[in-house]
Amino acid sequence: MSKSHPQQWEIVTDDHRPDPSAVAAIAALPTTQLADCGGPVAVVGPGIARVAGGAEFCGPALTVWTKPGDILYVLKAPDLARPGDVLVVDGGGRTDAAVLGDIVSGVLSRAGVVGTVVDGAVRDVEGIDEVGTPTFARGAHPATGSNEGPGAINVTVQVGGVTVHPGDVVRGDASGVVVVPREHLDEVAALSRAVDRRETAWLATIRDGATLSAATGIDEVIRQKRQGAGVELP
Known part of the structure; x- marks a missing residue:
């Protein structure tokens, strides 16, 4: 203070x-x-x-x-x-x-x-x-x-x-x-609009019946993380 x-x-x-x-x-x-x-x-x-x-x-x-x-x-x-x-x-x-x-x-x-x-x-x-x-x-x-x-x-x-x-x-x-x-307003606006487009695509895919993990590609992220950590993949 x-x-x-x-x-x-x-x-x-x-x-x-x-x-x-x-x-x-x-x-x-x-x-x-x-x-x-x-x-x-x-x-x-x-x-x-x-x-x-x-x-x-x-x-x-x-x-x-x-x-x-x-x-x-x-x-x-x-x-x-x-x-x-x-x-x-x-x-x-x-x-x-x-x-x-x-x-x-x-x-x-x-x-x-x-x-x-x-x-x-x-x-x-x-x-x-x-x-x-x-x-x-x-x-x-x-x-x-x-x-x-x-x-x-x-x-x-x-x-x-x-x-x-x-x-x-x-x-x-x-x-x-x-x-x-x-000094970064235009840059941040452009990057944030990309986030909006990505989230909009996720929601559309989920509404079409996809799981959250499938819509967001989380399964692939987890696979890569496990591989990088040396965990044996099934």
Whole structure:
């Protein structure tokens, strides 16, 4: 739980957002296929899950680092938000002091923010549900910590063990959250579409009566693995 950041007190105003069409390509894919594609995709660790609001989101990261439990820079973040953004807050994983509630969520929603990911706690869960913005966090807690700082906006942060840069695309759904570096969006989209085609073919083969092992080619994989391990084949 870091109480400092190399860029603390900074507010970076550079526009890091990628091309909207590249974001849309990632949004069309579930987190599971993105995670399985074999490309440069980071999977946010267990513990950060949907707490309130809608079920899924996708957009470029508007990042906030804050001293764990402090809300000062979270309150400033809506001023830098643009339609389609996902607010990503590095709160150091602290769960006994909320850094975001329904008032901030409502302001972010009016600014066009489509999702929020907090490595820490949120509060006013019923209010956030009314706002509707998908909000993923480590949990809920009724009290905040402080509003004294330090903090930083549009800097590199850590969320669930994953490094997030401003403008990286963050995708969340019922299975969890993944982060795609903004410089690899086209590559990851292409690799993930290949996963989708493979899974679609498996399902079609199973519907036609094939077993799961036959549809996926698992029998051959097992045969090769056993042979490589020196196990005598029947």
